[in-house]
Amino acid sequence: MIPESFVEAIVGVVGPEHIRRDEASRLAYGTDALRCGHPADLVVMPASARQIAAIARLCHQLRVPLVPRGAGTGYTGGAVPLHGGIVVSLERLNRILEIDDESLLAVVEPAVITGDLQAAVEARGLFYPPDPQSLKESSLGGNIAECAGGPRAFKYGVTRRYVLGLEAVLPTGEIIRTGSKAVKNVVGYDLTQLLVGSEGTLAIVTQMILRLVPKPPAVATLRACFVDVPAAARAVSALIRRRIVPVTLELVDQDSLDAVAAYAGTRLAPEGTGALLLVEVDGMAETVAAEVAEVAAGCREAGALEVLVARDGAEREQLWRVRRELSYALRPIAPQKINNDVVVPRGRVPELFALVDRLRATYGLRIPCFGHAGDGNIHVNIMIDPADAGQVERARQAVGDLLAGVVALEGSISGEHGIGFSKAPYLGLELSGDVIDLMKRVKQAFDPHGILNPGKIFPTGS
């Protein structure tokens, strides 16, 4: 519990209308898409970096936990106030401050929704490529804190590539600015990139300078259906050998296709499809036409049952439907989805699927998989009923085997969602003790009293 005098001091900073203490709010702001939350003691909605700095100073003095929150779509409990304290919701810092057509950049506040920035810049012929599938809900601040990826990362890279500079509040209350509007900057340590992906454990981002690119004039979407995952993986290799760099190379497995068919009430791929690839290419119209022909040829060479090229926007939407429906289609399968966003070197994707087949057989669990085959980043979704103790234990073992297997395949236990608290027990599978200690010293330098988002990234008691 936090003292009443502390609450009064916070009210003095933001005003009484911008705090929440009722149970419903404390619970709502205490959870995220992991659906495993803990109530905050107090929810605060500041309006500026200066107010956040004042709140941080108070928390620092009294050792009160302080947890930044964007839109709460994170999958690893990053925004959950595990130890109570204050949740700082960034929701009032929601303005696009500048779109600069000449310098190809945007200056935004953290609560701007990813899709809203994309729409605003695309209306001006510009493009902000990072596209987490949560883009209609997730905030840019959350994307930066998690270094979000998405289907377009194969060609355009992840969020980090588009962050030029940041304004952020340190847990000790200072407001810092890192980077600049220039695209090149090698002055001192790259604190901008250190903050990207730091999961709200080093500083609270209050403004960012984001790089934009020209919007590609043409785009085309293809769907290729295969009998199984190995055939689809052969097609991915065939495309890479042909030196094509599609925008997206999404892979959907049989179990996921069955889930979408049950959810949509109709099959969205022809009978006999055991794996599906969604491929998108963009660029100048002539290049796109040539690449579509190359992609189709590469997929047929790998044994595609069918290759379909969308003829217009409506058909493109129809082809994407199977991918977009996936998150929703999995919900009826089981009450809980343990979403593992593992990533392996591209050429080892077939070995990853073989590992998942072994987990299915060993633990008798349903594990639909889909993801960004071009990056080797596959979402391995372990579906369970948390009320079934046997299933929970089998899932725990399956997650451990999966993550250890991914590291053995020279991959990483998280390509997109970060560690939060749900993956913290597995950090040592991938990072050596020396590296973890160095990371903790970095954390200590930013946050000497450990008040900012405690319990995240590092295993408890380590």
Ligand SMILES: Cc1cc2nc3c(=O)[nH]c(=O)nc-3n(C[C@H](O)[C@H](O)[C@H](O)COP(=O)(O)OP(=O)(O)OC[C@H]3O[C@@H](n4cnc5c(N)ncnc54)[C@H](O)[C@@H]3O)c2cc1C
């Ligand atoms: C249906 C669905 C699809 C998804 N698809 C993808 C995908 O394709 N790719 C992908 O990468 N992720 C995906 N995600 C996960 C999630 O959307 C991303 O991690 C997203 O970046 C989180 O943004 P948010 O605003 O919801 O952040 P939150 O969940 O609110 O917070 C996430 C973390 O960021 C910190 N944080 C938030 N704002 C700030 C700030 N201003 N300063 C400092 N720290 C901050 C929080 O403390 C927390 O640790 C998906 C989630 C869902 C539910």
